[in-house]
Every structure is written in structure tokens, then in C-alpha cells.
Amino acid sequence: METDVKAVYVYNFIRFTEWPDETSTPAERKLLVLGNLTLLKTFKHDAFRLTAKNTSLYTHSCPTPACIKESHALFIDRTKSSQLIKILASLKNRPVLTISDIPGFADKGGMIELKRDQEHVIFRINIEAIKQANLYVSAQLLELAEITGKKP
Amino acid sequence: MNRNRKKFITFRMVALIFLFPGFTTPGLCDEKISAREMLDLSMEELMNINVVSVSKREENYYGAAAAVFVITHDDIRRSGARSIPEALRLAPGVEVNRVNGNQYAIAIRGQNDLFSDKLLILMDGRTIYTPTFSGVWWPSQNYPLEDLERIEVIRGPSGAIWGANAVNGVINIITKDANTTTGTFVSVGGGNEEKAFGTIRFGADSDSAAYRAYLMSEERDGGILPSESALPISFPAGLDAPDNRKLSQGGFRADWAMNEQTDISFHGDLYDVKTGAFGSHVPQPFVAPTAPYETLVSYRGHNLVLKTDSNLSSETSMSAQLFYDQYKIDSIIFGEKRDTFDVDLQFNFSQLPRNLISIGGNYRASRAVIKDTGTLQMADDSMDLTSIFINDEIELIENRLRLIAGVKLEKNSYMKWQAQPHLRTIYTADTWGVWAAASRAVRSPNMVDNGLTLNKVSAPGLAASVLGTGDVVPEKVTSYEVGLRFHPDNNLLFQLAAFRINYKGVGDVHRETPFGVPAGVLIPIYMQNVLDGKAEGMEADITYRVTDWAKVKGTYSLLHQSYRPVASLTGDAQALDTVLSITKQSPKNRYSIGVSIDPVNSIELDVNLYGWNLFRDDGFGPSVNSYERLDARIGWQATDNMNISLVGQNLLKSTHREDVDSALEFSSLIQQSYYVKVNYHY
Incomplete structure (x- = not known):
């Protein structure tokens, strides 16, 4: 259940984000999922993909620095928190939308943190990190988010 | 809801459901979306969606009412281990003794030798212990370590859930x-030593x-022939022994x-392993004397596994698996070709509030064709195994207290129906938990108990032979465990488990009065239930992530065992010798300490220290001295695609002994090892 909610959130974050190299036609976007097989498989299920057909989203899992740099969006599972600093350092100023459920992610230089508020899932956005990566996140999303501005 | 649950049903993980707390029935709202x-x-x-607390299960992996330890992919990678047995050294309570370049004696909580027969070892749901002697041919159990997700080690009897052979623990390689x-x-x-691998x-x-x-391909060098080895073979003591492998x-x-x-998984492997071996054998019983040998042993095999996990409804899930496995072993001591077919089916029901009920069944058919040698003769044999189980996990206090009760009924060709029950309870708070368990498991008789002739010693007109005459009855093991777990946040996990095991009818060999046969005089050594006994001990492990760039971990195991001859052998000198040798099979203390540091982003430094006390000091041969093993690793992420690592193992001593000679192969001294590895991913 919580994984499903997270998957839909991640899908929506990508939908509400513009990448610098994009023209008017939406290009294929690569989402890399690190450390959460259940989430990865949720994205890959036919039912999810067909419903989410408006976005050309390719989801995969490849934990190498090269793959990480080439992705458009990166989900880092909380089990990978020990590698967080390394991963964020390798992405400095690159247009990769970073999303994670690691506690304190947005304040450690990550972009969108999924967090629990009682029994709901909410999110916190690091506006400064998004700006530095040259990404544009729609105002609709920012309105609903908790905002922080720590530089990565 | 469905997806959360599905995660826990892969690879017989369904069994862990009964052990894990935190499984709550769906929340009041949103459950169907x-x-x-x-x-x-x-x-x-x-x-506004209510995600209830189901996810606690996902986060709280260590919420089991059992002594559980998980060796993660990262732990394996940073340990520098080059094989699955070497990686098992990272877990508390697991005794890993490398007998020589190829053979390992692996056990949990005692009774460890090359023929250890009390563990259930699974690889992606396929059991890899053999019904021949209830142990594992470790030389043929390999996998690219980079593609291992984790190894779960459950100490203590898990017969009620996992079934056959889970007497002192389960090792689940995933x-x-x-x-x-x-x-x-x-x-x-x-x-x-690790000459070349790829x-x-x-x-x-x-x-x-x-x-x-x-x-994958590997070539490994052998150990050093110990100076106390009296073998008159073609290589002198102190030089390389022929126990290398390809x-x-x-x-x-x-x-x-x-x-x-529904998720479906299909996988298979095909292997060919050649290992050098040396020891003593009997070319022709009653005619030729026992002689040394030096030979190549061949292990070949293949397997196919088909598995499906399916949510039949929001309250019912099913897991089904079929596997086929064949292995062939050919050595101077014996040859065997074994085919095994196995089908496994499990259902989980959560219709009743606060109950998670599981029902399952397993059927296995296995046939072995034996190539007799002068040393070993055994008739070809087919065996089958049938088991059914039921288990219920009851939530007595929501998110806090649960009771787990279950029973497995099992029979095989050598044993009538046996019940293996367990009763567990766990109390969990937010940052800590305590659990207790009582369980009974059975070590079922196997093929060698029911047909082996192993000629140990031979001379003209004389032979001393181990005989499996079907006298062994199921060995009954009762175990009581308590445990404590402290997990305040993602950076710290501390676990403590204490146990008491009662053994009734431990199988071993017993020499009896010689008698005349047509070829001469036979000294019979019967396989039978020789000992009763008990073991007590504790295990502790701690994992602490000090900062983003430093992690320390440690394990400690204490084991105290005492045995006595079964009632019918009271005071028997032979049985008293067996008491001594079994008691001394394991050291009293084992520990490990590991430190991992990332001084800069592209560099990883790892140090692992393992140690044990003197054991095998039974006076029947060499003993294994206390030993401190130091391993170190430097890893460098040279480019985005390339990682280079340098590993040194056994850095404190050039050679050391980890185990003693066996009837199958002799031991060698394990040497210091260095290797370089380059990983490239694109």
C-alpha cells in the first residue's frame, strides 16, 4: 500500500517536472530505482504503465555511477542511505531529479523527500537543489509541499 | 496492500511471515485502492490516503520471533569473500571450517564436520543439502557473488516452517x-591463491x-600439506597440496x-567443478591394505526452478514452486548421480481478523545411482519425502504482542510421520523487541544410515567397515530460545539470543565385536543413535553506522555442549570417545569484528577480524588452534564504470589449520591470500 502510494507520487513528480534539454514534445524519461524492488516492479506492471501512458517513462535499476548520471529521475530507497552522500556528490549540478524516503533527505541536499505524517505520505522539496540542477518543478507541486532551501 | 504482501512471499520468504511481527490486517479505509x-x-x-501501519513490516525486517541474521550484498562485497562459504563467516553462530582448498565443514550451534547433517540450506528456494548424507557438497555450490541479493541465516530449529533438515538452522541464499x-x-x-577468476x-x-x-570461471590453488600428515604421497610436507580446483x-x-x-520467476544453473583431493582409500577390502590416494574429483550438475507468487484475493496469497536438480560426483572414494524433483505449494489466509494462517505442502522424489568403489559400496536407492504444515500468527495486542504457533508433519522413505511443532511469541515496541520460542525438530535418517558400507581400514584378511544398517531412528531435538533486539534507528541494530538445545539419539558410529566373514575378519562399525546431549549458548551481533562514511559491526558466539552415551551404551568406552570427539568439534567462542570506512567518495577501506578458540583437541589427531584471521580490502571506483579492489586474507599468519582429516579427504593448511579484482559495468 505505502509502496503503491510512493510509486504514484514518483510518477506525478516526474509528470510535473521539466528537464532542461526538453522541447515541447515529451521525450522518454528514464527513472532509476535504487534499492526497492517492490517499487520497481510496481512501475513495471502493465496496469500501471498503461494507465500512466501519457508519460513515456522507462523504469530500470542499475546501481552504477554511469547509469545514475544518465537517468532523468532517481529514486533512492532508505536502505541505501549509507550511499546517499556518494550518490548526491556524483550528481552535482546534473539535471537528475532525486527522490527518496530517507529521513532528512531534502535537508541533506536531495530534491524531493517522501515522508510519513501520521498515516499519510507527504513530501518535502528542496527548491535550491532543484534550481541548481536546472530543473523546473511546477508550482502546483510546490504549493502542496513542505519547502526547504538547503544547497546541495 | 497486495503489493506490500507480495514482497514477502518470494522465495519461501512466505515462511518468514509467520516469524515477523507487524503484519496487520488492512486498515479501515483505502484498503482496496x-x-x-x-x-x-x-x-x-x-x-490524504491512509497508508496504515502495514509498511512497518517492510521497514522492520528484524522483527522476527527467531534468531535471524542477514548478510547483505554490501557486506559480502566489502568482506572480500570469494565464495558462499567464506561469506557465511560474517554471520554469528555459523561455524565455517575450511577443511582444505575445496571442502568446508559448516554448522550452526555445534556438531560440525565435513558431514554436518543438521542444516537446511536453500538457494532461491531450492534445497541444496543432499538426501545422501543430509549435508551439502560445498565445492559445487557457487554463484557470482555480485548477483547475490542477501543470505538469511535463521539459527535454531525451524522445522515447523521450513521442514526437512532445519534442525539447527536455515541458510537461505537469495x-x-x-x-x-x-x-x-x-x-x-x-x-x-585465487589464481584467476572471471x-x-x-x-x-x-x-x-x-x-x-x-x-563464471575460477581457478584456485590448493593448501599446504601439514607436516604432521603421515601420508606417503608424491608431495612433501610443507609444500603445495593437490587440493586445487577449477x-x-x-x-x-x-x-x-x-x-x-502474479510474479513468475524461472532460473537455472549448469556447473562443472574439478577439485584435487588426497587422503586414504581401500583399493580392495580384505585383500589390499589401505593406501594413500591423490586424485581429481568431478562435481557436475544442473538445476531448473520455476516459481510463482500470486495474490488470489486481497486476503489470500499463494506461492508455488517446482524444481529439478541433478548432480553427479565422481571420485576415487565414490561416485553418485542423483536426480531430485520437488514441488512445493503454500497458501496464506488473512480473512480472520488478527490471524494470519498458512497452510502448505511439499513433495520431493529423489533417486541416487551409486558407483561402488573398493572404499564405499551402497545400493542405488529412491527416496521420497512428503510434508504438510499449518501455522497461525495471532496478533494479541495490535502492533505489540503476537503469538506464532504451528506444526509440520513429515515423512520420508526412512522415517514414519513425525511432528515438528513450534510456539513463538514476540513483544515489539518502537525501538526494541523481545521474543521467546520453543520448538522441536527431527534429523531424519538418510541414505547412508540405510545402506552404507564404508571400508575405513583394510589388510589381507581383515577390514574395518562403517555399516549403515537402518538402525538409526529419527534424532529428536528440542530447543528453547529467548532473544532481544534493539533497533533505535536505521544506524544501529543490536541482537542477542540465548538457547538451550536437548538432543535425543545423536547419530554417529559405534564399533562392535569383530566376526568372521568368508573373506576374513570384519570389524563392524555401525551407524546408530549413539549419544544424548545438550547444548547451551548465546550469540550477539551489532551493526552500527557511526557516520555516513564509517560503519562498525561485530558478532560473538558462545557454545557449551555436553553429551553422554544413550542408555543402552552407558559406560561404553567407544561411546565415551564419541562424546569427547563430538564435544570438541566446535570451539567455545567465536567472534568477528568489521570496520568499513569511506575516507573519500571513490575509496572504500575494509578490515575484518575473525577469531575462534582451540577446538578438535580430543586427542585423536591434530587439534585446531585458536586463530585470529585478519582480512583487509581497498576498493577504488576508478571511473563511473570501473571498480578496482585489492584484497588480502589471513594477513596475520602465512598458514593455519581450520579442520582435521576426514574419511573422504584429508585436510591441508590454509594459506595467506592476495588478489586484485576489476569490475566493469556498462
């Missing part, structure tokens, strides 16, 4: 889902399916998320 339906919600609506191993991966390396793996995925295929293996795995309810 699927990911697909959520896609139509606005962000505001999404933020490979990565093919969805996480896409791209081309190449790993090559070499060193002084893996190439290719993986690809589509939207709903993924696969990978791999090839391994070639290939395999594949495909994972398919068929729909939102």
Missing part, C-alpha cells in the same frame, strides 16, 4: 531479481519482464511481473 486507481487521483487526494541486474557486467581478477553477465529488461545470463558455471534467471497479482 490499487496503484492503477491512485494514478487517477489528484495530488491532494494522494496526500540471488538478485533479474530486474536489478541489467546491463553488461564483467569481473576479472587473480592472485596468489564472471560475465548480461541482463536486459522490458516493461514487465527481465532476465540475465551469466558465465570451476566453470553458467546460468540464467528470468523474472516476470505477469500482472498486478
Whole structure:
């Protein structure tokens, strides 16, 4: 259940984000999922993909620095928190939308943190990190988010 | 809800459901909404979805009412281990003794030798212990370590859930889902002992399916012949023994998320391992004397596993698995070809509030064809095994207290129906938990108990032979455990478990009065239930992530054992010798300490220290001295695609002994080892 909610959130974050190299036609976007097989498989299920057909989203899992740099969006599972600093350092100023459920992610230089508020899932956005990566996140999303501005 | 649960049903993980707390029936609202339906919600609506506390299960992996330890992929990678047995050193309570270059004696909580017979070892759901002697041919159990997801070690009897042979524990080796191993991966390396090794793996995925295929090859040097070895063979003591090995293996795995309810996994492996071995054998009983041998042993085999996990409804899930496994062993001591077919089916029901009920069944048919030698003769034999189980996990106080009760009924060709019950309870708070368990397991008689003739000593007109005459009855093991777990946050985990085991009828050998046979005089050594006994001890482990760039971990195991001859052998001198040798099979203390540091982003430094006390000091041969093993590793992420690592093992001593000679192969001294490895991924 919580994984499903997270998957839909991640899908929506990508939908509400513009990448610098994009023209008017939406290009294929690569989402890399690190450390959460259940989430990865949720994205890959036919039912999810067909419903989410408006976005050309390719989801995969490849934990190498090269793959990480080439992705458009990166989900880092909380089990990978020990590698967080390394991963964020390798992405400095690159247009990769970073999303994670690691506690304190947005304040450690990550972009969108999924967090629990009682029994709901909410999110916190690091506006400064998004700006530095040259990404544009729609105002609709920012309105609903908790905002922080720590530089990565 | 469905997806959360599905995660826990892969690879007989279904069994862990009964051990884990935190499984709550669905919350009051939103329980039916699927990911697909959520896609139509606005962000505001999404933020209002109640995700209840089901996810606690996912986060709280260590919430089991049993002594559980998980060796993660990262732990294996940073340990520098080059094989599955070496990686098992990382877990508390697991005794890993490397007998020589190829053979390992591995056990949990005592009774450890090359023929250890009390563990259930699974690789992606396929049991890899053999019904021949209830142990594992470790030389043929290999996998590219980069593609292992984790190794779960459950100490203590888990017969009620896991079934056959889970007497003192379960080791569950789990490979990565093919969805996480896409791209081309190449790993090559070499060193002084690990002469040369390489893996190439290719993986690809589509939207709903993924696969990978791999090839691996390894060449390993042997140990050193101990100076106390009296073998008159062609190599002198102090020089390289011929226990080297060559391994070639290939395999594949495909994972398919068929729909939102069903996952299917299909995988298989094919291997050919040649190991050097030396020891003593009997060319012709009653005619020729016992003679030394030096030979190559061949292990070849293949397996195929098909598995499906399916949510039949929001309250019912099913897990079904079929596997076929064949192995062939050919040595101067004996040859065997064994085919095993196994089918496993389990259902989980959560219709009743606060109850999670599981019912399952397993059927296994296995046939062995034996090649007799002068040393070993045994009739070809087929065996089958049938088991059924029921288990209920009851939540007495929501999110806090649960009771787990279950029983497994099992029979095989050598044993009538036996019940293996367990009763467990766990209390969990937010940052800590305590659990207690009482369980009974059975070590079932096997093929060698029912037909072995092993000629140990021979001279003209004389032979001393181990005989399996079917006298062994199921060995009954009762165990009581308590445990404590402290997990204040993701950075710290501390676990403590204490246990008391009662053994009734431990199987061993017993020499009896010689008698005349046509060929001469036979000294019979019968396989029978020789000892009763008990063991007490505790295990502790701690994992602490000090900062983002430093982690320390440690394990400690204490084991105290005492045995006595069964009533019918009271005061018997032979049986008293067996008491001594079994008691001394394991050291009283074992520990490990590991430190991992990332001084800069591209560098990893790892140090692991393992140690044990003197053991095998039974006076019947050499003993194994206390030993401190120091391993170190430097890893360097040279480019985005390339990682280079340098590993040194056994850095404190040039050679050391880990175990003693066996009837199958003699031991050698394990040497210091260095190797370099380059991984390339694109």
C-alpha cells in the first residue's frame, strides 16, 4: 500500500517536472530505482504503465555511477542511505531529479523527500537543489509541499 | 496492500511471515485502492490516503520471533569473500571450517564436520543439502557473488516452517531479481591463491519482464600439506597440496511481473567443478591394505526452478514452486548421480481478523545411482519425502504482542510421520523487541544410515567397515530460545539470543565385536543413535553506522555442549570417545569484528577480524588452534564504470589449520591470500 502510494507520487513528480534539454514534445524519461524492488516492479506492471501512458517513462535499476548520471529521475530507497552522500556528490549540478524516503533527505541536499505524517505520505522539496540542477518543478507541486532551501 | 504482501512471499520468504511481527490486517479505509486507481487521483487526494501501519513490516525486517541474521550484498562485497562459504563467516553462530582448498565443514550451534547433517540450506528456494548424507557438497555450490541479493541465516530449529533438515538452522541464499541486474557486467581478477577468476553477465529488461545470463570461471590453488600428515604421497610436507580446483558455471534467471497479482520467476544453473583431493582409500577390502590416494574429483550438475507468487484475493496469497536438480560426483572414494524433483505449494489466509494462517505442502522424489568403489559400496536407492504444515500468527495486542504457533508433519522413505511443532511469541515496541520460542525438530535418517558400507581400514584378511544398517531412528531435538533486539534507528541494530538445545539419539558410529566373514575378519562399525546431549549458548551481533562514511559491526558466539552415551551404551568406552570427539568439534567462542570506512567518495577501506578458540583437541589427531584471521580490502571506483579492489586474507599468519582429516579427504593448511579484482559495468 505505502509502496503503491510512493510509486504514484514518483510518477506525478516526474509528470510535473521539466528537464532542461526538453522541447515541447515529451521525450522518454528514464527513472532509476535504487534499492526497492517492490517499487520497481510496481512501475513495471502493465496496469500501471498503461494507465500512466501519457508519460513515456522507462523504469530500470542499475546501481552504477554511469547509469545514475544518465537517468532523468532517481529514486533512492532508505536502505541505501549509507550511499546517499556518494550518490548526491556524483550528481552535482546534473539535471537528475532525486527522490527518496530517507529521513532528512531534502535537508541533506536531495530534491524531493517522501515522508510519513501520521498515516499519510507527504513530501518535502528542496527548491535550491532543484534550481541548481536546472530543473523546473511546477508550482502546483510546490504549493502542496513542505519547502526547504538547503544547497546541495 | 497486495503489493506490500507480495514482497514477502518470494522465495519461501512466505515462511518468514509467520516469524515477523507487524503484519496487520488492512486498515479501515483505502484498503482496496490499487496503484492503477491512485494514478487517477489528484495530488491532494494522494496526500490524504491512509497508508496504515502495514509498511512497518517492510521497514522492520528484524522483527522476527527467531534468531535471524542477514548478510547483505554490501557486506559480502566489502568482506572480500570469494565464495558462499567464506561469506557465511560474517554471520554469528555459523561455524565455517575450511577443511582444505575445496571442502568446508559448516554448522550452526555445534556438531560440525565435513558431514554436518543438521542444516537446511536453500538457494532461491531450492534445497541444496543432499538426501545422501543430509549435508551439502560445498565445492559445487557457487554463484557470482555480485548477483547475490542477501543470505538469511535463521539459527535454531525451524522445522515447523521450513521442514526437512532445519534442525539447527536455515541458510537461505537469495540471488538478485533479474530486474536489478541489467546491463553488461564483467569481473576479472587473480592472485596468489585465487589464481584467476572471471564472471560475465548480461541482463536486459522490458516493461514487465527481465532476465540475465551469466558465465563464471575460477581457478584456485590448493593448501599446504601439514607436516604432521603421515601420508606417503608424491608431495612433501610443507609444500603445495593437490587440493586445487577449477570451476566453470553458467546460468540464467528470468523474472516476470505477469500482472498486478502474479510474479513468475524461472532460473537455472549448469556447473562443472574439478577439485584435487588426497587422503586414504581401500583399493580392495580384505585383500589390499589401505593406501594413500591423490586424485581429481568431478562435481557436475544442473538445476531448473520455476516459481510463482500470486495474490488470489486481497486476503489470500499463494506461492508455488517446482524444481529439478541433478548432480553427479565422481571420485576415487565414490561416485553418485542423483536426480531430485520437488514441488512445493503454500497458501496464506488473512480473512480472520488478527490471524494470519498458512497452510502448505511439499513433495520431493529423489533417486541416487551409486558407483561402488573398493572404499564405499551402497545400493542405488529412491527416496521420497512428503510434508504438510499449518501455522497461525495471532496478533494479541495490535502492533505489540503476537503469538506464532504451528506444526509440520513429515515423512520420508526412512522415517514414519513425525511432528515438528513450534510456539513463538514476540513483544515489539518502537525501538526494541523481545521474543521467546520453543520448538522441536527431527534429523531424519538418510541414505547412508540405510545402506552404507564404508571400508575405513583394510589388510589381507581383515577390514574395518562403517555399516549403515537402518538402525538409526529419527534424532529428536528440542530447543528453547529467548532473544532481544534493539533497533533505535536505521544506524544501529543490536541482537542477542540465548538457547538451550536437548538432543535425543545423536547419530554417529559405534564399533562392535569383530566376526568372521568368508573373506576374513570384519570389524563392524555401525551407524546408530549413539549419544544424548545438550547444548547451551548465546550469540550477539551489532551493526552500527557511526557516520555516513564509517560503519562498525561485530558478532560473538558462545557454545557449551555436553553429551553422554544413550542408555543402552552407558559406560561404553567407544561411546565415551564419541562424546569427547563430538564435544570438541566446535570451539567455545567465536567472534568477528568489521570496520568499513569511506575516507573519500571513490575509496572504500575494509578490515575484518575473525577469531575462534582451540577446538578438535580430543586427542585423536591434530587439534585446531585458536586463530585470529585478519582480512583487509581497498576498493577504488576508478571511473563511473570501473571498480578496482585489492584484497588480502589471513594477513596475520602465512598458514593455519581450520579442520582435521576426514574419511573422504584429508585436510591441508590454509594459506595467506592476495588478489586484485576489476569490475566493469556498462
